[in-house]
Amino acid sequence: MDHNEASRDGRDKTTLSNHWLSPQAHWQSRTDGQEDGLEPHDRLFPIAAFSGSLIEYSLPEAMRITAELGFDGIEIACRAPHLPLDISLKEVGALRERAQDLDLAIPALAGYVGYFSNLTEEECKAALEDVRQLIQIASVMGVPYVRVFPGGPNAFKAGDHHYEQAARHLRACVEEASESDVQILIEIHNQTLTEDAASAMKLLESTGDDRLGFIHDAGNMYISDVHYGAESVQELGAALRHVHVKDEKRIDSAGEEGSFMNLTRHGNEAFMQCRLGEGEVDHAPLLAALYKSGYSGWITLECAAPYPAVERLAYDLKEIQRLMAEVKGKCN
Structure with a gap:
């Protein structure tokens, strides 16, 4: 996703039984091998593709591509053209059936909603x-x-009132979600109130409801220049419910395709989005910490490197499987 998206002041205006098969059970039920010789049991965790990495395709096409590449599931970007909020429930049901037909789980919906800390009461x-x-x-x-996003500013600039305002509305979100057997997750994201594990736990404490969970994103945490390995996994504990994976690196200046600027505690910095293993984010310690902690959730690959969409997802899938096999070998 756009690294400035998570902190913007505005928001995107964009009768079936629930949970037909839990994502984890869905993954465990799959036994098909992979062309690269890695079996599903070599994966430490089930792997989903972020549909936003295939945003130039329709969502049904993105689902087909995801399945053909060998992913276990797809995390859907909830914005046009994939899944706008004004979509009809009939269309939603058809998309669910499409995923079932392709044997794809949908572990999470990537919403572009919330941003409470930056808004007026009416907003x-x-x-x-x-x-x-x-x-x-x-x-x-x-x-x-x-x-759901809490809003900004960057955690290092935020005051207690930002956390308190976000928490007050997140409590309502969590309560309403629980009535539908759905959980609210906050992504650890640069340029938001939750840029690291500590600020995430501060928001959780302010919310006062442990049903609120978090998405760990080492790429975002690298941008914020905070710990994203074992220490962050331990600090988040049971609040860590989902994981995003992508690679980035610092560069001298932005301007090339795939580059962007972000405000960090070091000032305005330039970054390049990379394929997994070609940037500066070392995911191996994170994967090892997740494995040792007993994490049983999903990994979603979010590659936005300047390569053809299908090619970059296929590359990152192969690389994350290689990393998982390496970590599994060292930990066992």
Whole structure:
């Protein structure tokens, strides 16, 4: 996703039984081998593709590509053209059936909603309606997790009032989601209130509801220049529910395709989005820490490197499997 998306002040205006098969059970039921010789049991965790990495394709096409590449599931970007909030529930049901036909789980919906800490009370009411829409979509699709953003500014600039305002509205989100057997997840993301494990736990404490969970994202945490390995896994503990994986590196200046600028505690810095293993984010310690901790959730690959979409996802899938096999060999 756009690294400035998570902290923007605005928001994107964009009757089936729930959870037909839990994502973890879905993964465990698969026994098909991979062309590269790695079997599903070589994967430490089930692997999903982020549909936003295939945004130039329709969502049904993105699902087909994801399945053909050998992913276990797809995490859907909840914005046009993939899954806008004004989509009809009939269309949602058809997308669920499409995923079932392709034997793809949908472990999470990547929402672009919330941003409560930056909004007026009236805007917060409208934002809560967007979250309700997202929860309803997740319920119909049988998806256990939805992503909601807390808002900004960067954690190192935020005051207690930012956390308190976000927490007040997140409590309402969590309560409403629980009625539909859905959980709210906050992504650890640069330029938001939750840039590292410590600020995530501060938000959790402010919210006062351990049903709220977090998405670990080492790429985002690298941008913020914070710990993203074993220490972060330990600090998040049971609040860590989902994981995003992508690679990045610092560069001298932005301008080339795949580059972007972000405000960090070091000032305005330039970054390049990379294929896994070609940047500066070392995911091996994270994977080892997750494995040792007994993590039983999903990994979603979010590659946005300047390569053809299908090629970069295939590359990252092969690389994450290689890393997992390496970590498994060292840990066993």
